[in-house]
Amino acid sequence: MSMIGTRVVRKEDPAYLTVGGTYVDDVDCPGALHAVFVRSVMAHADITAIHTADAAGMPGVVGVYTAADLDLSADPPSMPVLNQQMLRSPLATDRVRYVGDPFAVVVAESRHAATDAAELVYADYEPLDAVIDTAEAAGNDKLLFPEAGTNTVFAIPRGDEDGLFDDCEVTVELAFDNPRLSGAPIEPRAALASWDPAEQRLTYWACTQFPHRSRDVLAGFCGLEQDQVHVITPDVGGGFGTKNANYVEDFVVARLTCRLERPVRWTETRSESMLGLAHGRAISYVARLGGSRDGNITAYSVDALQDSGAYPMIGALLPMFVRMVASGVYDIDKVSVNTNSVTTNTAPIGAYRGAGRPEATLAIERMMDVFAAEIGMDPSELRRRNFIPPESFPFTTPTGSEMDSGEYAKALDAVIEAADYPALRAEQQRRLARGDTKLLGLGWCAYVEISNPVVGPEFGSMEVRPDGSALVLTGSSNHGQGHHTAYAQIASDATGIPFDRIEVRHGDTDEVKRGGGTGGSRSLQSGGVAVFEAAEAVIESAKQAAAAMLEADPADIVLDADAGTFAVAGTPARSLDWAQVAAHVNESEGRELQAESDFQPPGATFPFGVQLSVVEVDRDTGQVTALRHVTCDDAGVIVNPMIVEGQVHGGVASGIAHALGEVFVYDDDGNPLTANFMDYAIASAAELPSIERIPMETPTDRNPLGVKGIGESGTIGATPAVQNAVIDALSHLGVRHIELPCTAERVWQHLHAS
DSSP, rough: OOOOOOOOOOOTTHHHHOOOOGGGGGGOOOOOEEEEEEESOOEEEEEEOOOOOOTTSSTEEEEEEOOOTTTTOOOOOOTTTTTTTBBBBBOOEEOSSSTTTTEEEESSSSSHHHHHHHHOOOOEEEEEOOOOHHHHHTTSSSSSSSSGTTEEEEEEEOOOOTTTTTOSSSEEEEEEEEEEOOOSSSOOOOOOOEEETTTEEEEEEEEOHHHHHHHHHHHHHHHHOOEEEEOOOOOOOOTTTTTSSSHHHHHHHHHHHHHSSOEEEEOOOOHHHHHHHHHHEEEEEEEEEOTTTSEEEEEEEEEEEEEEEESOOOOGHHHHHHHTTTTTTTTOOOEEEEEEEEEEESBOOOOTTTTHHHHHHHHHHHHHHHHHHHHOOOOOHHHHHHBBGGGGOOOOOOOOOOOOOHHHHHHHHHHHHTTHHHHHHOOOHHHHHHOSSSEEEEEEEEEEEOOSOOOOOEEEEEEOTTSSOOOESSSSSSSEEEEEHHHHHHHHHHOOGGGGGEEEEBBBBBSSSSOOOTTTTTTTIIIHHHHHHHHHHHHHHHHHHHHHHSOOOOGGGGEETTTTTTEEETEEEEEEEEEHHHHHHHHHHHSSSSEEEOEEEEEEBBEEEEEEEEEEEEEETOEEEEEEEEEEEEEEEOOOOHHHHHHHHHHHHHHHHHHHHHHHHHBBTTSOOOOOOTTTTTOOOOOOOOOOEEEOOOOOOTTTTTOOTTHHHHHHHHHHHHHHHHHHHGGTOOOOOOOOSHHHHHHHHHHHHH
């Protein structure tokens, strides 16, 4: 029986559900010192002095350090395309640029001692005006980096737009926002570092999605060779993109352990995590959409202004992805995109679930609904008329993305049928006619995503042991996605070795010498395919050994993948199992039966989907209740339907939360107003509907498994679908737009204003 497409229960889960995982803060390291960072309480200020003497005299304190004490330099962003004049030191020196910006660190024998001492460290500030609004930042009147002469970090200028909308009968325009979020993973950041002076080697336990990237960056920072740094990534309690890079605290912890020659550990509090972990989204748009009155869309333009936060990070580059999929699933002849990423006195922006693709989707999907309302067409029909047809693939968009495959109308029809869309519209009209207090809203989103957008390679290996079990190593890193299960399924399907006899390991750079890590929904189509290719290579090696054992030509050896045995073609009575072949290779040839692969995809893949949100809006209170969420998310060939459903459910949950309540807010002075879970509205199961998922598989030709990514799809589609549904519920009152999040207060204000 094929393991591909089988609903296998995740092999990772029993341990998590019984004894629990082992996270960085759980790693036992006797004698480790504890670091606590001292952070700015000002959003924007010059530092005139840092006072550490009182803290240094506290019991148990080993030292209090500033950038000068640790010889930390201010360096430009690691990505050369970002503004290289915007320098940052791991500990702020002359200026702080957001609340939470670290400027000192206390090291003590215990966490409590370090925390108490940190309370006594303070800075003298010369306050500066905070720049919170991105439009103000773009005006460059107040500069976060005066030496740069601008607040612009990265920009993609618009091409020639003359005459873009000249032939359009109807043109609609809207200015709107996609607000700032916190990634808020269950496990906050943590680090544990140890320096061996005899071997001149750094061991670093990292809470990261990219162990090998962490190794390489730490080696460069510490002036070491790569083989002098050993990164270990134990269990990681969620990442969502926010743990895809080294943070300044990682550099400080590494410098401290090398300086003190003692292990140093740091675990941030939840409040620190809300202040300093990379935020997401935080982009505003001015968009125009034009076409004919019968619903043919011909022109689209969007100006996107990205908030990059206080220091340039990957978030400043996300508008590049906005441009790549700006036109979504639609065949639009003329598309123009202009982006500008600017610094503000807020937490730096990083990658958060979807990273640029949700931002692009929200823009085009809101505009499709605005256009449909303008011409009086059902929004589902407008989408259908403008889909890229399946026969047009591979399809190159006006902004240059080479899309592999898509069946958009088929997905739309599946959702319409599953939801009984005509009946929902009829119910909506009945409620209006009766004057019900509960309004019904229906919201569509049709989206496309880029998975593995930077098209990076991935490492995989497979070793068959003499007892017939197997070890799979992968360079991708699991933090909840189900790698151990899916990769074991792939290896089992290829080789016939039982699924429960295949061990999958990752996250140790001494054991796994290279790897790309996990992000951008890349794991299965890069890491999974690498495992598949390694399994195929192991099979070929085993055939050579079996041929010698059976005294046959290797070309005549066949593998029965159902039985997991090798035999000469046509004579299956005499066969060898994996254990016999592996033992022979080990004993007679003195080597392991092992192979590895570095799979380089020829291009990104483009998963897609259609989602329908059904919401109820209370006329009296503005409260929005998500009643149903029907979704058809196509990620090519499905290896494990249960894992896919889990990914879609989690993604949809975060998308709905973004639409209805989740937002990170600063006041005009740059003080965070939502820096804990009392104020930051993370959704629970009680606020979410059951998710109705319709399976659909459109294979890609860009890898031998035909798989695409699924980790971000649910999020990409859910937010615009829910926002469109809320607006749809109020559309009979003339409401054209409601900003995210669609909170009860905001909806109530629109109800009463109309």
